[in-house]
Amino acid sequence: MSGLNRQSRFERGDDVVVMKFGGTSVEDSAAIRRLIGIVQSRQHHQPVVVVSALAKVTDQLLEAAHAAANGHLGSALATVRNIYVRHEALADSLVTGSAYGSLDRELRDEFRALESLLQDLQTSRHLDLALQDRLLGFGECFSSKLVSEALSEAGIKSAHVDARDCIFTDARHGQASPVWDSTNQRLQDTLSPLLQSARVPVLGGFIASTGDGVPTTLGRGGSDFSAAIVGAALGAARVEIWTDVDGVMTADPKLCADARVIRKMSFEEAAELAHFGAKVLHPATLAPAMRENIPVYVLNARRPEGEGTEISARARTGTSVSAITAKRNVVAVEVASSRGIDSALFNTVFGTFDQHACAVDVMGTSLGRISLLASSTAALPGIAADLQGVADVRWENHRALVCLVGENIRHQPDVARRVFAAVSDMDVRVLCQGASDRTISFLVEESKVEESVQRLHTLFFQKPELVRDWGGISSAFCQAG
Ligand code: ADP
Ligand code: ASP
């Protein structure tokens, strides 16, 4: 992008705030009314709204797709019928008059299209990722139309924008990546005129399309990423992720009741946390924000007055643990070769994983052994067969990766020692402290996730004197009293 383009884009986007509302923040009419209040509170800026599907709808669509592909059309249609009834009831409670009439017609048409896709699927019995993307996308199409009309009804001039006409990706269905230039251009061309005419654009998150119009998705939880993509294209002043917790916390509050809000985090720390399983942010969200230096705020839609978490490029000092996270459903893979590990073996091993489209994280290497993490066992028998005679491939599933994140924690030798001491009675495998300055991670059996996260949380967050010194966690402590 040329300097001139960039400058004019920033002038336009200077006051833009992109607000993303997750599934629970649009789950029922009370939630959508709260959303309306929150958007109203930002009306003196230029809000752009990105919404997820209503809570649970994406899972239900997936369930319906599998049911139809397995020949259970009745069950698939019943699931879709329930989704329709839920949207229809919301339309009825939030929108009136002729606007209700046309929204109702649109919803009916969309549901008919969905039903007919499921009927075809029952005949073909073939659910591939491209068709799955098309089916799952209905959730965000419905929710964004509904929210756009609900905002208009409340007196906020809004405009529904189909994200599939603006966000372009490669064809990696199920987990597509944006094609940045065309996406940025189209988002600017579409959204800027709406903002200039004081309208609030409303887009569905998660959904996109290839350049030739085939629907794709950005991966589960991808609406956060959509918001960051829109924010980066417009040079927004801030991106707000409105969700069901008070901000990014020292641990998942569902795992650890003592978890506290982290007031401020660096982009890098938050990105590590998301990469290592903290569901509160889709792992790809922070890259575009970081590139354009746009602060991201994580806020609670049920408690909009809270300060939430600010994620930005602010300078950091201090070295300590800022959060503990866990990634479940991890497969620990070991590749062993009696001939030792050299670059030729590396090439062969990774080439083979690549051919089988099996994405892996490298945990570490030792004499004659490479330790890897995969998210599924599906491709591993084929990979083991292809590598026969070169290396032995073994794996164990039902593992979880527990990760401590914090600025420079790698340079605090004491942290690893204390972690090991805290979980010394558990079957801990492959401690990894080295790929990044900000993480220390290790594998445990999946059944031990809760216990290990709780023990580490007690160890690193219970005593105020252990709290980091730069205002992040310490202010959370003050707030928590
Ligand atoms: P949304 O539907 O708004 O996108 P998600 O369910 O995707 O919400 O993400 C919010 C959830 O993330 C929270 O309810 C919480 O259980 C989970 N979570 C995991 N790790 C963390 C963490 N470190 N801080 C806050 N929430 C977390
Ligand atoms: N609705 C999608 C999902 O459930 C995307 C999102 O919620 O961010 O994965």
Ligand code: MG
């Ligand atoms: Mg989410």
